[in-house]
Amino acid sequence: MNTIRTATTITTLGLVAAMMAGCASAAGSSPAEEEPVTELRLGYFANVTHAPALVGLEEGLFADALGDVDITTQVFNAGPAAIEALSAGAIDATYIGPNPSINTFIQSAGESAHIVAGAATGGxxxxxxxxxxxxxxxxxxxxxxxxxxxxxxxxxxxxxxxxxxxxxxxxxxxxxxxxxxxxxxxxxxxxxxxxxxxxxxxxxxxxxxxxxxxxxxxxxxxxxxGEFPTTVLLVRADFLEQHPTVVEHLLEGHIAAVQWIADNPDDAPGVINDALEAETGKPLDDAVIERALQHVTFSVDPHADTFQTLVENGLAAGTQKEGSIDGLFDLTLLNGLLEAAGEEPVSAAGLGEE
Structure with a gap:
């Protein structure tokens, strides 16, 4: 049996119930009050640490959750390039590492984007x-x-x-x-x-x-x-403000993808590998995908309590400016879904809404 490390406790039945009930958005807007949108543009990397994105796309989980809103994608090699696209308005959300998320938030004085969920730790x-x-x-x-x-x-x-x-x-x-x-x-x-x-x-x-x-x-x-965030889900601030219901549906697909990985340890390596092959033109050897998955844990918890240390590391490395990350996280939509599913909320560690 394949070993897939997961730290999510979300139950599939609970999640489905939450989706059927329809959770209120963080911004307090109803769908009728939101500007109409027909497309969500999502960024991600062709990495095992981005498996929730790969699985969500490969298994149609995002499409199911988003309904009439089409999802289009752009693949990046690393975070700074994804941030450039997000800042330019070329994408609406992206799976990304924590340090580029910190950088854009500080450089924009908190106006650029918010982390709405975790995706992976380790790896x-x-x-x-x-x-x-x-x-x-x-x-x-x-x-x-x-x-x-x-x-x-x-x-x-x-x-x-x-x-x-x-x-x-x-x-x-x-x-x-x-x-x-x-x-x-x-x-x-x-x-x-x-x-x-x-x-x-x-x-x-x-x-x-x-x-x-x-x-x-x-x-x-x-x-x-041994817990450190490798991948989070980052959403452009104005998109989150204008389209909270769409972001909520994206999160439904994201949670479903994390849960699917947990529920399908034997099938997950093949599905992830198929998605990687589609992006890179060549699948990974079975031994590579197996080893990689043994070193990554998938969870919707962004481990916000580690982010101040990450800020200090970025300053020491000379790759970021000084500044505050208060407000970096907006976990209200995620926690609304978790609460409706009867699950424990995740913490913003005092660095935003939860």
Whole structure:
């Protein structure tokens, strides 16, 4: 039997009951008061850490929840690119890592977007070549991350600083960090042009199983109880304000996707792999998808209590500005659905509405 790590306690029957009952929106608007919308534009990455998006699309769960509202998608390599699209109004919501969510919120003085749910925790690590067996072996090496300022980029820079290494955002310092698209990172590692990378799944498992890398740092080891957010669901602030019912329906599809993963541990790897193949043109080896899923937990809880630490890490890494994240979270729609399903609400940790 396949092992799928989930932290959701939502029952399918309870969720269906909640959907049938129809929960009130966070903004207090009724559908009649909302501006009509016929399309929701959703961003996500072709990563295992974005499995709720992959499953929600592949199994038609978003389409079922959204009804007459069409869902269109755009695939990104990393968070900063998704934020650029969100800020430009090219997409309405996106699955994304926490650090780019923090960045856009601070840079916009809280006006850009809000996190409405969690999606995944875990599933990120620093993997390196043979001959690197301890932090002391990293001086003079070149390491990759998905994109400057993305969640794994911040994690690597913060960890290196804790280990006494200096880095900068232009690739200089004691350890050179080269932001690189994930697929290219695999190629560069296989060619010996980089020494390692801090990546999300399935790229950690791909470098290990396809290219002979080994884990130097599992990010889970750096957090209490091994829990750290990898993926959240972020919605553009004006879209959330103008179309709360549509966002609520998106969340219904999201919750259903997380629950589907929990309920279908034998089928989930194949469904996720089919979705990845559709985006990348090639499926993952069974061993890769199996290993990747063992290191990711899927949950609607965004673990808001970790975000102040993430802010401090971003400041230490030099990839974000100082500012407040009060108001970053709006979990009222999510908690309305959970309450209607008889489930415990999730916390905004004092950083927004819940």
């Amino acid at each position: 990120a690590a620093l993997v390196v070549r043979d001959g690197i067996d301890a932090p002391a072996d990293l001086e003079g090496t070149t390491l990759a991350t998905p994109q400057l300022g993305n969640t794994q980029d911040v994690a690597l820079r913060s960890w290196l600083a804790d280990e006494g290494y200096e880095t900068d955002t232009t690739g200089g310092g004691d350890v050179s960090i080269t932001p690189t698209e994930n697929a290219q990172t695999l190629t560069l590692f296989q060619q010996g042009d980089i020494d390692g990378a801090w990546l999300p799944e399935p790229w950690v498992s791909r470098l290990i199983l396809d290219a002979g890398a080994h884990v130097l740092v599992d990010e889970a080891d750096l957090w209490p109880d």
